[in-house]
Amino acid sequence: MGKGAMAAASLGPTQGSAVTGLVMFHEMDGHLMVHAKVSGLKPNAEHGFHIHEKGDCASTDGTSAGGHFNPDGKPHGPQDGPRHVGDMPALKSDSKGVADQKFMLHGPTIAAGPASINGRSLIVHIGPDDYKTQPTGNSGARIACGVIAAH
Template sequence: MIRVLMPLAAAALLTACATPTGPTASAQLQPTRGNTTSGEVRFTQQGDQVLVSGEVRGLKPNAEHGFHVHEKGDCSSGDGMSTGGHFNPMGKKHGAHDGSEHHVGDLPSLKADAYGVARFNFASSSIAIGSGSSDVVGRGLIVHRDPDDYTTQPTGNAGPRLACAVITRM
């Protein structure tokens, strides 16, 4: 009997470890006026990090595109400008996501393949889901036309907004 129960208990434990334990959120990117970029992004809180994964289509092939959480969860303007600036509750300078100083909303740039599709999966200790000053739920998510230069203040010179979404709790 114990020989039967031990493998079952081990399998249950492994399954529990693989299942997201924290809050989750998602964003359904819709093209801004005159663009065709769209996609889906999922955010999962895992301890003090958020796992961010997704796919964005309709990008310039073989190019990088700025990717940011913006202040307001409002895509009503048609050009994405109603989301305001980058989400920056700590008042820091714009910079690379993995740099020592950056906005909470500064995410790694997306890298499109030869078909204009960017698939990504990264962890962020800058953002949070569901609580705290770095909570991105209810904020805007923007994909930009150009790569982020990580130095131009306060935007990174990433160009026009190709797609917009509101991050919603699941």
């Protein structure tokens, strides 16, 4: 799959959470367009949002997804600096606890290769990402998980 490839992940809650959502990925012109629609979040809050290394959401706390997807061995960080391939902008919820965001990612792909996100997982965290603490951003517990699958 090359230009125009698409993937999606359906987010389900971890134990004690009510967070659900759908995240769509569309590969085009060397980057990924991402559309995330997530509900059940804490209202008016930021939540860490990352691609994790394993496509496994079987554990009740989301830890089966492993750590951040980081095939290049870079530090955790914001989009405009050195960062993990799996680092993404935070989800920002509205007054109803819903985040509906679109953004672009440079680095990850859907197509086969070392930076492919196909078969990996998405994690939503309970707190904001500080983009400094290594290797996670100190964003707390995992409140939703979903496996990314190419279409």
